Amino acid sequence: MSETLVVGKGLGRDFRDGNAGLVTVLTNVDCEIVSGARIALVGPSGSGKSTLLHILGGLDKPTTGTVEWPGLGSFEELRPRWIGFVFQTPSLFPALTAVQNVELPLILGGKAPADNATAMSLLGSFGLGDVADKLPEELSGGQAQRVAMARALAIGPKLILADEPTGQLDSVTAQLFFDVILKRLEGTDVALVIATHDEAVAARMATRWTMDHGRLVRGRHRNEAA
Numbered sequence: 001m002s003e004t005l006v007v008g009k010g011l012g013r014d015f016r017d018g019n020a021g022l023v024t025v026l027t028n029v030d031c032e033i034v035s036g037a038r039i040a041l042v043g044p045s046g047s048g049k050s051t052l053l054h055i056l057g058g059l060d061k062p063t064t065g066t067v068e069w070p071g072l073g074s075f076e077e078l079r080p081r082w083i084g085f086v087f088q089t090p091s092l093f094p095a096l097t098a099v100q101n102v103e104l105p106l107i108l109g110g111k112a113p114a115d116n117a118t119a120m121s122l123l124g125s126f127g128l129g130d131v132a133d134k135l136p137e138e139l140s141g142g143q144a145q146r147v148a149m150a151r152a153l154a155i156g157p158k159l160i161l162a163d164e165p166t167g168q169l170d171s172v173t174a175q176l177f178f179d180v181i182l183k184r185l186e187g188t189d190v191a192l193v194i195a196t197h198d199e200a201v202a203a204r205m206a207t208r209w210t211m212d213h214g215r216l217v218r219g220r221h222r223n224e225a226a
């Protein structure tokens with residue numbers, strides 16, 4: 001039976017902008033993420049996808065409405081224990097090698113720091129075994145994005161929130177990257193939400209959330225009529 005991981009009710013987010021005054025970026029968004037969900041979050045640039053992901057991941061607070069994580073324990077436990085976050089621009093620690101970046105959540109999560117087999121296996125599955133000892137500055141944007149995804153998977157999260165993880169990859173590499181993620185999550189209860197502009201990636205997710213000017217317009221299942 002699926003478990004409710006995150007519930008957002010009436011979510012709104014305003015930002016104070018120097019010139020424009022108050023800018024409303026999210027308006028009255030209701031949403032729910034259950035275990036095993038595969039959700040593509042689509043919509044034009046600036047429609048509020050990243051803002052929504054940040055709020056659902058507990059990285060930002062809504063101006064109005066509430067967000068709760070019934071299936072993920074307390075707010076303090078969310079990250080890195082239960083939510084793996086992949087940011088739009090890869091946020092690797094610059095002084096750590098690729099493999100050390102992937103190991104970091106394992107260390108923070110109390111898993112043996114000396115055992116880097118999990119980290120190496122994750123990097124290997126993304127075709128990054130030979131750059132494991134490189135520093136982030138020596139990686140391409142696409143490689144860094146894959147390291148960030150490997151890091152998000154490392155701790156064994158219940159939910160992965162990924163903000164345009166294929167944005168820096170060509171379409172063939174994006175599909176391969178996505179193959180690895182879906183294969184890795186196959187048969188698990190891990191929920192995955194991906195904000196993407198890549199229609200081929202979105203088409204492979206069971207559910208589609210479309211943002212339009214800060215509103216979540218619809219949540220369509222792949223098998224439903226358009």
Ligand SMILES: Nc1ncnc2c1ncn2[C@@H]1O[C@H](COP(=O)(O)OP(=O)(O)OP(=O)(O)O)[C@@H](O)[C@H]1O
Binds near residue numbers: 049051211
């Ligand atoms: N901290 C902030 N301060 C002011 N405005 C912000 C802030 N964060 C986001 N915004 C604005 O909120 C709007 C929505 O941004 P958001 O990044 O959520 O959109 P997005 O749909 O993810 O866009 P993209 O597809 O380009 O990543 C944009 O107009 C953006 O400029």
